[in-house]
Each structure stands twice: as structure tokens, then as C-alpha cells.
Amino acid sequence: MTRKLLLDKVNVEGIAGYDVYRKNGGYRSVEKALKTMSPDEVVEEVKKSGLRGRGGAGFPTGMKWSFLAKPEGVPRHLLCNADESEPGTFKDRYLMEKIPHLLIEGMIVSSFALGANQSYIYIRGEYMYVLRILEKAIAEAYANGWLGKNILGTGFDLDLSVTPGAGAYICGEETALIESLEGKRGNPRIKPPFPAVKGLWQRPTVVNNVETIAAVVPIVNDGGEEYAKIGIGRSTGTKLISAGGNINKPGVYEIEMNITVEEFIYSDTYCGGIKNGKRLKACVPGGSSVPILPHYLVCKTAAGEDRLMTYESLADGGFATGSMLGSGGFIVYDEDQCIVRNTWNFTRFYHHESCGQCSPCREGTGWMEKVLHRLEYGHGKMEDINLLWDIQRKIEGNTICPLGDAAAWPVAAAIRHFREEFEWHVNEPKACMERNYGLVTEKTFETATA
Amino acid sequence: MSEQTEKIKVTIDGKLVEVAPGTTILNAAREIGGEVVPPAMCYYSSLKGSGGKCRTCLVEVSKGSEKDPRPMPKLVASCSTPVADGMEVKNKSSEKVLDARKGVVEFLLINHPLDCPICDQAGECHLQDLAFEHGLEKTRYEFKRRTFDQIDIGEYIKLHMTRCILCYRCVYTADQLTNAREHGVLKRGDAAEISTYIQNSLDNDFIGNVIDVCPVGALTDRTFRFKSRVWYTKPMDVHCECSKCSGKAVAWMIGDEIARITARKDQYGEVKEFICNDCRFNKKQKSDWVFEGPRHIDRHSVISANKYEDPIPEHTPLLNKA
Numbered sequence: 001m002t003r004k005l006l007l008d009k010v011n012v013e014g015i016a017g018y019d020v021y022r023k024n025g026g027y028r029s030v031e032k033a034l035k036t037m038s039p040d041e042v043v044e045e046v047k048k049s050g051l052r053g054r055g056g057a058g059f060p061t062g063m064k065w066s067f068l069a070k071p072e073g074v075p076r077h078l079l080c081n082a083d084e085s086e087p088g089t090f091k092d093r094y095l096m097e098k099i100p101h102l103l104i105e106g107m108i109v110s111s112f113a114l115g116a117n118q119s120y121i122y123i124r125g126e127y128m129y130v131l132r133i134l135e136k137a138i139a140e141a142y143a144n145g146w147l148g149k150n151i152l153g154t155g156f157d158l159d160l161s162v163t164p165g166a167g168a169y170i171c172g173e174e175t176a177l178i179e180s181l182e183g184k185r186g187n188p189r190i191k192p193p194f195p196a197v198k199g200l201w202q203r204p205t206v207v208n209n210v211e212t213i214a215a216v217v218p219i220v221n222d223g224g225e226e227y228a229k230i231g232i233g234r235s236t237g238t239k240l241i242s243a244g245g246n247i248n249k250p251g252v253y254e255i256e257m258n259i260t261v262e263e264f265i266y267s268d269t270y271c272g273g274i275k276n277g278k279r280l281k282a283c284v285p286g287g288s289s290v291p292i293l294p295h296y297l298v299c300k301t302a303a304g305e306d307r308l309m310t311y312e313s314l315a316d317g318g319f320a321t322g323s324m325l326g327s328g329g330f331i332v333y334d335e336d337q338c339i340v341r342n343t344w345n346f347t348r349f350y351h352h353e354s355c356g357q358c359s360p361c362r363e364g365t366g367w368m369e370k371v372l373h374r375l376e377y378g379h380g381k382m383e384d385i386n387l388l389w390d391i392q393r394k395i396e397g398n399t400i401c402p403l404g405d406a407a408a409w410p411v412a413a414a415i416r417h418f419r420e421e422f423e424w425h426v427n428e429p430k431a432c433m434e435r436n437y438g439l440v441t442e443k444t445f446e447t448a449t450a
Numbered sequence: 451m452s453e454q455t456e457k458i459k460v461t462i463d464g465k466l467v468e469v470a471p472g473t474t475i476l477n478a479a480r481e482i483g484g485e486v487v488p489p490a491m492c493y494y495s496s497l498k499g500s501g502g503k504c505r506t507c508l509v510e511v512s513k514g515s516e517k518d519p520r521p522m523p524k525l526v527a528s529c530s531t532p533v534a535d536g537m538e539v540k541n542k543s544s545e546k547v548l549d550a551r552k553g554v555v556e557f558l559l560i561n562h563p564l565d566c567p568i569c570d571q572a573g574e575c576h577l578q579d580l581a582f583e584h585g586l587e588k589t590r591y592e593f594k595r596r597t598f599d600q601i602d603i604g605e606y607i608k609l610h611m612t613r614c615i616l617c618y619r620c621v622y623t624a625d626q627l628t629n630a631r632e633h634g635v636l637k638r639g640d641a642a643e644i645s646t647y648i649q650n651s652l653d654n655d656f657i658g659n660v661i662d663v664c665p666v667g668a669l670t671d672r673t674f675r676f677k678s679r680v681w682y683t684k685p686m687d688v689h690c691e692c693s694k695c696s697g698k699a700v701a702w703m704i705g706d707e708i709a710r711i712t713a714r715k716d717q718y719g720e721v722k723e724f725i726c727n728d729c730r731f732n733k734k735q736k737s738d739w740v741f742e743g744p745r746h747i748d749r750h751s752v753i754s755a756n757k758y759e760d761p762i763p764e765h766t767p768l769l770n771k772a
Contacts, residue, residue, distance in 0.1 A: 168638070185635065190502035190530045356616060356635075356642035358503050363557035366640040370593045387590060394553030397524045398505055 048224030088329030286326020291413030378429030571667030
């Protein structure tokens, strides 16, 4: 039986409203933390829980919190990154839309732990209706004394507000988010200094994903050790996965991090198998920036073990034969999908979203997009494949922020695993306009590496 | 009385230097000088916030510090990474750095018009120097290059956005030397462009300095446009009495006439003392200036290659090869 910690009450009628949420045990963690715990004890619980950042990089949250500089007399800030723009990822929207008070509760407890008295939720501009839901919930929280001055008579003050972005993917990068929140152009900052030392208005700042902050609520309620019992190894707790693509049941699923990828794709509890009885061709397990996996590496690792829905197992084999859990945007491709077209589409996105600050990303993403467009539409040349490889190699790691890496990885993985499909697009320019390459069923890990 | 700050030791390409804590790798390398200095297109020491953008100054940190000897996982921008005690840095001695730099130069050039034959900046263009040293012989880019319309921003300055490499130097100059924030970057990604507020003119006593900080030919002097190739002009150190600026400038002469006035640039192409528009654009008579003598141009550009002075000895083999 799968335990749900975040979405267990999501189907309760009226849970988005304060009264129903409170009746269902809402804001218990605030009472517990503010009345019975010290801020450091909350941080300690989060450390014990092994919670890792749910925004993509998977950095341990407790450790991130303990890095926060605490100079005397300087205010600190907690920012919630709700700028969820990764293609394939829509878990935060679901959470904020259905159960907005969970995020607010998490913000209060986390702000208490970090000693922040002014916190912000930065939400992407396209989520304007979600912003209204959150604003209503914040107003309810203020009205009921969970926000404002002297919360629960403990002397802890917290003001919380929501700020929308203006539709830039790059503002999900934490320093670009801070710039945008300060009212500037959303360009990532050059690090160091890191936000934990100099963030919003040059003050120490922590930026966390929506799901991370929501997960603090069950951690405080049940204790970090209880939370750490769920999952395997260093992947503790539950994770929201937004499943999409050619599956029978797309949607947001809360999983315990111990199930296999095979179960996730084929079991009726989750995705319910590939649509129309087709076969699996590829899978992007963590949103568009992570490497794509070919069918023979989705359910099994290169070592032949079952691949699990955990940070470690999905990354098993490095980028050569693995991928990443990323932000949990799980995209499944059936045998009729064209990998070249998909790669072009992703690259088009990164080209459009590059902020233009540093040269490799500004110029390289556009170049890759043009080459991929040419390949997809049957005008490609054989050298283009190696050219693409070279371009992505020169972008990766050489940029200010991870957008360059995010643009390079999908291209690298597509060429690494599906080179013959790119070659087919060059050799059969007419056929590639008429049909898709399909699935090479006889290709397995053994034949691919032979 | 402990005014003396502790110096820390850094090794760059095997050369040891002691610098004050907080110095960036690039500035530490500049203290050593010569071959170990990474090229920099966007960093400008007198402009706050500049640097980190062009990625030409990437270096490999093979040893983080004495305390934490682990190498840094990625190449770092030397202009914005502070040194640590015992740090070991590889610039020219790292294949990885040279490869990445080659990539950056290629990226900078794919949308550059390569119109050097008609560009006023040719001969003193940092991109030319960089491409000369690190670029490929031919381009692998086969698509239409990005173009923009030329704009006159004010009476004296021409903005040719097509040539721009988006180093943001002029944005910081306009921001930091003048009172009003009149000039910035519009749009994003490869559509980003330097612009003024709805094509307003830039009208400020010191705005002419954006021409000097521009590493390429994107911002040029309208009073000098197409008058001469820079290597046919002869630079002279001059000065004058000026109430607004230091009055120290360089006059570029054609015969007996002043073709243009610029600020004095150091060996890394950086202006230390900015000059006012009046000096730059309006004092074109010999009688306006006191002449100090010929100016030494410490660059391996076309100027130093064959026209004005002896080439810098260490670059001679490079030039002969080319």
C-alpha cells in the first residue's frame, strides 16, 4: 500500500479552503514547531529525514538550510520557487491548485526554522489562476492568525506574499529568480557569492521548490526518522511525479521512492501502460533537461538490475547509460515517436528560453536548433551529427547557470542512444518526412555496446 | 597596526604569485603578466558587476586550495572566481581550457558579420585578436546570421548591434558613469539587443566612453566613421585643461590633423580615466591639446604588427606564421 504524505487529502471536498483543511489536521505542524520546537530542532528533523530538493538537482535540504549564513542583525529570506517551467513537469501546479494551504503551512514552518520573517512565493506568470488560489489561501491564513505578527502568541512574525514572474523559464534558476524578484531583468547571477550568503537584496536567502517545502509539513508532524523510513537509501520519502506522454493514465502521482520504473509505467495504479497497446521506445524520467533513455535502459540498468524510481537508480551508469530523477517530469515515448523531432523540439525550447547573457548558451542553443531542424526536415548532412555532438560538448559546463547543461544533455543523450535514427534522417530524407523511424526491437544493451 | 593584509599564494601555469585575498584569478594572472593572462572580452576592472559573461577567460582549477586540494569540477570564469591560498590554476597549459576557449570563440563568431574590412574597430578589436589566436580558419556555421538595423544613438555614437557580442560593458558604463539608466538590454537569448529606451538618444557628458569600452565595432564614433583605418593613424598622448574630466587622452593623427580622440587604454584594453564628450568629440584642433609624445600600443593587434612599432618580440613567431 502506497503511503501518501502530500496528496493524501487531495480529494477531500473543499480542501483548498481553510476550514476543511484545518479540520483535516492542517496547520498541526505549525503548532508543533512554533510551540514545542526550536528553529534548530526543525532543521535537525529535516536533516534526519534525508529530504532532498525536489526541484531537480536533489541537493539535501537540511544541509542547504544549515549553510545559510546568519550574520547578526541582517534579515534572512525564504523563497519558494514555484516557477515550474520544465517541459513535462506539472506537479507543483497540481499541489498548489488542489491543496494550497499545505504550501503555506510548509512556508511558515520552514521560515520559522530559518529565522525568516519575510518570505516569498515566486510563481510563474502563466499560473495566474493558481496565484489567485494562493492569494486567497494566504488571506485566510492571515485572518486566522497563522501569518502576521506574533503567530500563536509565540513572538514569531512572518509575512508571506506571492509574486508572479513574467514568463521566463530562466527565472526558475535561483539567482535569476532573485534578480526577477528584486524587479530586475531575470539574468542568473555569477556565483560565488551563493544565495545562502548573498541572495535577495544581498541578504542570506534559501530558495526551495514547492514540493520540498510542502514535504517539511509531514516531516515535522511525524518526525524526520519516520519520513526517512520511506524510500530506499538516500532517496527518502515520497516524490510527486508528473507522468505524461504516450501512457494510458497521464497525471500527477505521489510515489514512495522504492517502486520500479517498470511498475510505474505498466501498473494500473500509476501510468497504466503504454497507450493503444504500443511498445515503449524511450523515456525521459525527469523533465526535458535530463538525458533520454532508450527502451532497453528504462526498466533495467546497464548492470541488468531493476531500475527504481529513486535518485540513485535513475542515475545509475552516469550519463552513459543512466539519466536523472530531475524534477519528476516523466515522459514516455511509444514506438511511433521520432527522437530527432523530440530533440529538436526540446532544443527549440532552450533556444527560446536562453537569457542571452553568456556566449555558449546564447549562440550554441540557436545553432543546435537550426542543425536539428535541418536534420528533422530531411536537409541534414552526415557531419551534422558530429557537429551537434561538438556543439553540445562546448556548451556543457561552460555556462553561468545550468540552462546550458540542460540544453546540452538531451542532445547528447539522443545522439548517444539513437545515432542510427539521426543517420536514417540523413540517408532517407524523403522517408523521414513520411514516416517515423520506429523501434529497433533487436537493439539491446548488449548489441548497442558490442 | 596590522594594516598589512596577509598575502596568499596562487600558481598559474606553474608561475607563482602572491596576491591579496579576494583577488580574482584573472587579476592574479595579470600581476604575473604575459602568456598566462587569460583573454577577457566582458570583464572591465573599473566597471562594477562586469565579467563572467563571455566565457573566454575560462580556466581550469586543478587544485582548489591548500585546505581543500580537490580540483574544481568545471572550468571557471577567471574574472569572477576569487583565488584561495595554494590554488593551482591552468590556463594555456590545459587542453581542456584551450578547447573550451576555441568553442567560445566559435560561438562568438557564428553570428558576427565578419565585416572587418569595413569596420572602424578593425585593428583594435578584441574579437579580432581573440579569433586570430584561438579561432578556426573557417566557419562551421551554415545558416543566416543574425542582423539588426543600425541605430544612431545620439549625435556622436553609432550602434551597430549586428557586431555586438553582448558583453554588457556599455550597459555598466552608462549605468555607472552617468546618472540616468538610459541604456540596457532588450529581449533575451540570441535575440537580445543593446538598446536605449525606445531609441532615445544617449545624451550625457560621459556617454562617449561606451565607444571605448566596446570590445568590438558595435559602438563606434560617428565623428570618425570611415575616415581612416586605425593602423594608418598615429596615436599621440595628449592632454588638455578640462573642467569635467582629467583631460588625458590619445589623439589619433592623420598627418597633421586629429582624426579622433579616445581615452587612454592600458595593455588589456581598459580605460582607467574616462574622458568627457567635449574632449572626445569637439576638440579636434591641434591647438586644443598639449602633445606629450607617441603612445605605445601594447597589443598584438594589426597596429603593432607592422606599422607603428616593432612587434612585441614574443608574438613575432605567431605573426610570421599567420
